[in-house]
Amino acid sequence: MWEQWTIQNWLQLGGLLTTLFGFLLVLIQIRRLGQSVRASAHAAIYAQASDFRSHLVKHPELRRYLFDGIEIRENHPDYQRVVTLAELLLNYLEHLSIEKSNFANHDGNAWRNFIKQALDACPVAKERLAENSVAYSPHLLAAID
Incomplete structure (x- = not known):
């Protein structure tokens, strides 16, 4: 052959x-x-979280407005700083919601739960998201539904 x-x-x-x-x-x-x-993606997300947390290290008194469900009024002297931190938090949560497809299903579910918990604990972020929903990715909006 x-x-x-x-x-x-x-x-x-x-x-x-x-x-x-x-x-x-x-x-x-x-x-x-x-x-x-x-x-x-992991590195970018963790860097963004670290940046956010560094602001809280400098201003630990603001933590309660971002993680403990305490509302802040517009006439409070730290209102603008809290709003800015809430927007940083929203950007971080948006990044998580967009990148979750790059991670294992377990991580994606954990992050989806984290996103919901973070928004429940931060009234100003939840308010900013509701007021400016068109400025955020549909991935973030879908993660909270």
Whole structure:
């Protein structure tokens, strides 16, 4: 049987094996790219959370307006700072809601619960989201429904 093979048959077989090997290399590269994207998304999210928390370290007295469900009135001297922090929180939550598809299902569910809990604990953020819903991603709005 092998005696009947021509050089052309051997070249075709070599081409097929080369194609299969190249296809395997592409699959490996795509998998590594996916891992890299997930790692970058994690890093960006954690950096954003760290930035938000650094503001709370500088102004710990504002924490109760962002995490304890305490409302702040517009005439309060820290109102603008709290609103700004609430908007930073909303941006962070929006980022979480957009990136949750890049993470395992368990993480996505945990983050969805975190988003709901964070909004329940921060009346000013919930108010800003309701007032400016068109300024935020539908992913964030869907996460709270």
